[in-house]
Amino acid sequence: MSLAPYDILPTPYGGRGAFARRFIPKGSPVLLCSGPYATVIFWKFRREVCATCFAYAFESGKRKWSIKLGENSRGAGGVWFCSEECKDAFVQDYELVAGQGIGWWGEINGAFERMLLQMGKDVKPTVDPLEDITAADVTAEFIEKTWLAAEQSPPGRGWTEELSEYELDTARFVLDGLVHKVMEEANPAFPSLDRVVVGAEGYCVSAGRWADLMELQDNELAMIKVKPYTLASRIRLYRFLRHLVASLATRKNVMRSGSATPEGTSMPLIRIADRLKSVLSTSLAARALMARDHGNVFGIWDMASEEEGSEMLGWAAYVSGSYFNHDCSPNLKKDRVGRAIQFRALRDILPGEEMCISYIDEDCPDPKERSRQLEQDWFFACCCSKCKRQLTHE
């Protein structure tokens, strides 16, 4: 029997949601997700935000964090932390075999940075017809054919095409998700994957597994209909990641990080690089992750109050937290607690009641304006009872 105070069940308006199994008093902690499955800290904040607990250096009176993992040379990759404990926790999280280190992780991120150095050099002007599609062109069949064509064209040599900062951050998010997928396959006994406990914080879960992430509703078609240019962008990111992995495979014989094989190569890197290459040989996994990005991820915000104007530092996929649907009169609130995200009851919740957060500013009194925001930014038409009530009484 599940330890959660709610069940995940189909909703009358499609997809699934969380329904209270018992009476939940106001203020009770309902769920604590200890960490996300995939994360990205915006590149411009990489030195200011701890990669483990997301602490923002400015809030501690510092310009940046000084504890770093990775070499100092240009294009070597790197990641910053607020403390040695956070650095150790990061290594533990990515270590395939305890004590072997995460040299392979540095190599992959270094390769990413080297691709950035090549970007924009010797670019031959090309016209991508996908850039000009309109909502009328977008059908499930068209999207399918476009992805198929992308996976059938092999990764060329070198990468010079420019990607926007947002695209690069999305590529880092997707890469992090794929890395977790292949780590999970390489070591299915990874101890932190399925942790579930009930303690003072209520029902607590770990990041979950790829299969859990894939259970979430995807909104590929809905999003591309609203923003047709995202199809070209997603295909570009897929091609970029294939290039990245191809470049790893050709460098493997000169690597010395991680544990050495008799040939002097890095075993964990080869294992991960080969698995990444295989996972990107079709578009399935990268596409599925992108299809669940918008609509399921949570922004990582600094801790400043709303009046002070808080800043978004990145975004993260907290799988278990993503089962909560939106309601314009929510009964749950969420708070970030370091790397974790916690959900609490905003009021008493009755058995059988759906448990929802708000994805937007629910104080907006105009239901049409709220619907517009949800359709434009979240790609769905709101079916909550407040909207239904307000819209039918107009």
Ligand SMILES: C[S@@+](CC[C@H](N)C(=O)[O-])C[C@H]1O[C@@H](n2cnc3c(N)ncnc32)[C@H](O)[C@@H]1O
């Ligand atoms: C974070 S997920 C919530 C879990 C999702 N229902 C599932 O089964 O995976 C967000 C998606 O749920 C659906 N959704 C959430 N709140 C909704 C609402 N108030 N009305 C209609 N659909 C909603 C939309 O499809 C949205 O893209």
